[in-house]
Amino acid sequence: MPATIYDIARQAGVSSSTVARVLRGDTKGDRKDSAERAARIRQIADSLGYRPNLRARAFSEQRTKGVGLLYTDDAWVFEGVNDKVLQGLVRELRKHDHHLLLVPVDEGGDWEELLLGGHVDGCVTFQPLSEPVRNGIRQAALPCVLLGDNSDCDLPHIVVDDVAGSYSAARHLIALGHRRIGLYVHNTVKPHCSIQERFQGFETAMTEEGLEPNFWHCSEDEMISVLTRGGARPTGLICYSDLESTLIGHAMWQYGLKIPADLSLIGFNDKFATKYMTPPLTTVGFDANQIGTLGAELIIRSLTSDGLSEDQPPTSIQVKTQLIVRGSTAAPPKNA
Amino acid sequence: MPATIYDIARQAGVSSSTVARVLRGDTKGDRKDSAERAARIRQIADSLGYRPNLRARAFSEQRTKGVGLLYTDDAWVFEGVNDKVLQGLVRELRKHDHHLLLVPVDEGGDWEELLLGGHVDGCVTFQPLSEPVRNGIRQAALPCVLLGDNSDCDLPHIVVDDVAGSYSAARHLIALGHRRIGLYVHNTVKPHCSIQERFQGFETAMTEEGLEPNFWHCSEDEMISVLTRGGARPTGLICYSDLESTLIGHAMWQYGLKIPADLSLIGFNDKFATKYMTPPLTTVGFDANQIGTLGAELIIRSLTSDGLSEDQPPTSIQVKTQLIVRGSTAAPPKNA
């Protein structure tokens, strides 16, 4: 039903190639007669409401201009600030005439056909890829960019400067006078490079001061029991993300304990709602939108450079963090 | 580079159609020789690592099995519980061998080619569509399903029972003894059917009791000034969404006012974090995931029924709400 270049060609009395060229803007218009002809072709195309058939084009060009967002964990995709990453990603992809597909790649996801059947030209991901997925995209030679993850060093990636982020968080607490400080990761958090790196920055700051870098990877109940026990309890807690901050802040409130009077709390990610917590959360922020934007640029680059320049190491970009001091941190209690 | 059905056909000494049929499972295998041949074909396909080329298939079948999620407002897509809707949507689409594309359709979105060029077979949306978009999908005869929106009655849609939700919220406050109750919508909220409907349920409950249904559509500062003024201030506030609850709850805290002692607060949507607010938020919840699941079914149905049965009115599904009573509501202050 929709008009094709052949319809236009027939009406204009020219060949389909001419139509294609004119519509693509490939005709210089040096000669007057061809300029006129081009104008007429464009006018006919308009009157017919012509639109290039993207399926045909994809078939012919052997690419869809589609990028798949690979994920295994529903919650993760929209967790924390990943929504902002996504926004930046989609917007930047659109600027380059590409689009984003959501592709769950877990067990039942039935992702193989979609991903390896050539319906996307490349992919990005927030999480470490499972072995089958990694093998799949490798065999299909599908370009892939890691966003906020560096689990595969062979792939270009964008990471947050987690080390510096947690270092600054720890430094902030130390400067306030805290000595017993811990890093808390909820036990449901999936393995991710940022866990180690956030620990590393934290550890560095602590050992610089001769302090012990306490680390907990457990349920919130266990964490709370640590926080509410007797004298040696931590007075400052750095959370792996704003999720932990939310849970801990809430539990403390339930126990009738005050933040920051009884515990100084620091989050990570600076997601929207943390500003409105009671008290507002001191947290480590970064430009999440930029991760998406840069990621889009990287994947577009891989898609554009026709497999040339294979030899250089994959690009690695680091996004800076910034400590945002709000109301959830203060000097430790006197008696501590 | 990847193997095609022709490669397989050549190796097996059969025609490409036979390969295609076997691979599609269209061969009954009644006769022994064909069963054997089918097995051999499958084996060759395996050894060649054959995968159907989805671009070619899309071209031939004249469809991509892609569904576009249309949106104009970045924040909205991931706002509130829309992330859950999205999860349900993607998962259910995958079950039916379809996938989801993120398609911003605002001014600079450059959406026309993608949407009208046949790169998606249908679309869904959370928000009222702009005039150009509506015209576009109408002309392209692109099936479209509205999720949590009914701005276009000609389109199948899934809505939340907002009327009942806000009615139950108001009833809850009335039962607690409140008389001065208001409904608050933040001024940045985009026009949406749920605003009117939430007002309607609220209004019904109030007028049943001869109470005045106060309504505010303003910035949080203005709202706060109303809440903190003298004697006639509202003692109960129903918020259009959890966003307003967050802002108001925070502002009250800043003013040194207590929830629910000084103000009973009710949210809408029951997004994850509201359970962890201080105090936990009483809110109107519903099964957001189901909106996505049902939406996927509807769009799949439109895509499958080949334009038959055009005459019946578009499907309209309503998702039920449930009031979740937590700590942010209580009897009004005595002196009020």
Added chain:
DNA sequence: CTGAAAGCGCTAACAT
């Protein structure tokens, strides 16, 4: 600068 023609890989109608 233009036209003719091949090709992208699969589906489906038709003939055997």
Added chain:
DNA sequence: ATGTTAGCGCTTTCAG
């Protein structure tokens, strides 16, 4: 049941 053939609509040589 299998083979033959004609599309699907665009891009891209290759001649003219």
